[in-house]
Amino acid sequence: MLENSRSELKSLRLYKEARSIPLHRDMYTQDGWPEVENNSSLPGEGASVVHYVWCGRKVFQFQHQLSLLSAVRILRPLKIYFYYHHLPEVDDFWYHTWFQELTQSVPNLVLRHDNPCLIITQSVYPKDVWDNSSRFSELARWIHYGRRGIIKVRQTDRPQDYIPLISHLVLFPAKEQSAKSTEFRFLHYLSVISALHVAGFKRVFVHGDEIPQGEWWDKLGGENVTFVKIEQPETVFQHGVAVPAHQSDVLRVLILLRYGGVYQDTDVIWVNRIPDDLRRYPAVVCNDWARNGAWPGVFNIGVLMARAGSEYLKHFLRTFGYYRDDKWSFNAILMPYKVYEQHPDLLYVDRYLQATCYHGVCHPTWQPDYFRDILDENPVEPFDWRDARAFHFTAPKPPESLSTPEKIKNGKDVFAEMGRMILEKSGRLDLLS
Numbered sequence: 001m002l003e004n005s006r007s008e009l010k011s012l013r014l015y016k017e018a019r020s021i022p023l024h025r026d027m028y029t030q031d032g033w034p035e036v037e038n039n040s041s042l043p044g045e046g047a048s049v050v051h052y053v054w055c056g057r058k059v060f061q062f063q064h065q066l067s068l069l070s071a072v073r074i075l076r077p078l079k080i081y082f083y084y085h086h087l088p089e090v091d092d093f094w095y096h097t098w099f100q101e102l103t104q105s106v107p108n109l110v111l112r113h114d115n116p117c118l119i120i121t122q123s124v125y126p127k128d129v130w131d132n133s134s135r136f137s138e139l140a141r142w143i144h145y146g147r148r149g150i151i152k153v154r155q156t157d158r159p160q161d162y163i164p165l166i167s168h169l170v171l172f173p174a175k176e177q178s179a180k181s182t183e184f185r186f187l188h189y190l191s192v193i194s195a196l197h198v199a200g201f202k203r204v205f206v207h208g209d210e211i212p213q214g215e216w217w218d219k220l221g222g223e224n225v226t227f228v229k230i231e232q233p234e235t236v237f238q239h240g241v242a243v244p245a246h247q248s249d250v251l252r253v254l255i256l257l258r259y260g261g262v263y264q265d266t267d268v269i270w271v272n273r274i275p276d277d278l279r280r281y282p283a284v285v286c287n288d289w290a291r292n293g294a295w296p297g298v299f300n301i302g303v304l305m306a307r308a309g310s311e312y313l314k315h316f317l318r319t320f321g322y323y324r325d326d327k328w329s330f331n332a333i334l335m336p337y338k339v340y341e342q343h344p345d346l347l348y349v350d351r352y353l354q355a356t357c358y359h360g361v362c363h364p365t366w367q368p369d370y371f372r373d374i375l376d377e378n379p380v381e382p383f384d385w386r387d388a389r390a391f392h393f394t395a396p397k398p399p400e401s402l403s404t405p406e407k408i409k410n411g412k413d414v415f416a417e418m419g420r421m422i423l424e425k426s427g428r429l430d431l432l433s
Contacts, residue, residue, distance in 0.1 A: 014090040021094070023101040027072055038075050050077045055117040060088030065098035072106055080109050085116040125296040126341045153348045155280035163279040163307050166261035167201040170248040171208040172232055182210045184217035186405070187398040188266050190422055192225055197426035199270035199389070201262065207255065239323035246325055249332040252304060253317050260308035264390070267397045268303055268354065271418055272389045278305070282346060283312040286353035288333055289363035290374040297371075298329075299336040302392045303354045312346035315339045355388040358395055364388065385414050405431040 040046040050071045088099040129137035130151045142148045173182050195201045207228045233247045241247050252263040278284055288300035306313050316339045324330040340347050351366040364383045401411030408419035409432040423429050
């Protein structure tokens, strides 16, 4: 404290002494530059007042003078307010006397002592300030959200408001595929029975425009599985939607808004039960692992939980007003995160909700350094697959050891281990015979 006081006294002494140096310059005579200058000839057409904020305790250098003087020469204001908490300092050798030059040369410069301002020296993102108790976070929340207190999603205590234990899958054939595209594959079968017998869903709804075909669909007879016939979306907010994966992006939001529950992609298998505590949130999603430019986070909504009428989903749906059918990740990966930044109290992020597997590497987003480039195929830190709630196989699909019952039976890797666990819990070990 004593050291700070001495420093302030020294700065003030240098400032006062430098002020005595005659530094007056004519700031109002200049070459004409019509493309740059404010050439308004009538009162009220240009800026009459300029506000300049000086932050921190530092020397006023030439670039700072250029900034302020540009307002004098270009805008020609009637008054310039210079707000400061600490007056600009002068270096020990009195070279940087640019501020003293301005005070002597600009007659309408008004000095105003004001509250201190905050200098941010590193990148800050909304997620950094939501639940941080620091004074800076409180200020940042108030500036950005208009709220001083901690911002976080709340759980409900009303069982009737829990996310219902129903699961939804959307299955549309790709337009370029043959008639066999309606075939219900073995991975689809594992996805459904794992939802029922591992995750604990009471009912599974398969939404599509054609009833699935094949032995694995037939083997679901007797299970609490219902096919719901729906038409493929053609547009969203009058934008054409042609890609089946993007059609499911739209449908998953509409379905959950109406019925609530959990949406799961058909390449998702469950390896753990959904805890009741998770169902108490209004909506739940998981981080994605692939870095996208400057985005501090992104979501993978291959598994998405929400109660009916979720406010988060309503906001998310509005983002489809600008739809990019040509950009795979924009609406389904990037925009869900942007909505989260705008409304962090409407969504809970469960890092264990799914581990996404891409080209042989599964990404546990609960690890500290999970965020990486999409082309980075280096192994991740070892993890126990039982820590995840679900696994999502984006490409290729399925893993070889989950492609058939025989591969599960003879497989030695963790995927075969998952498959055997699912078949055991669903009472289907006979498929391995």
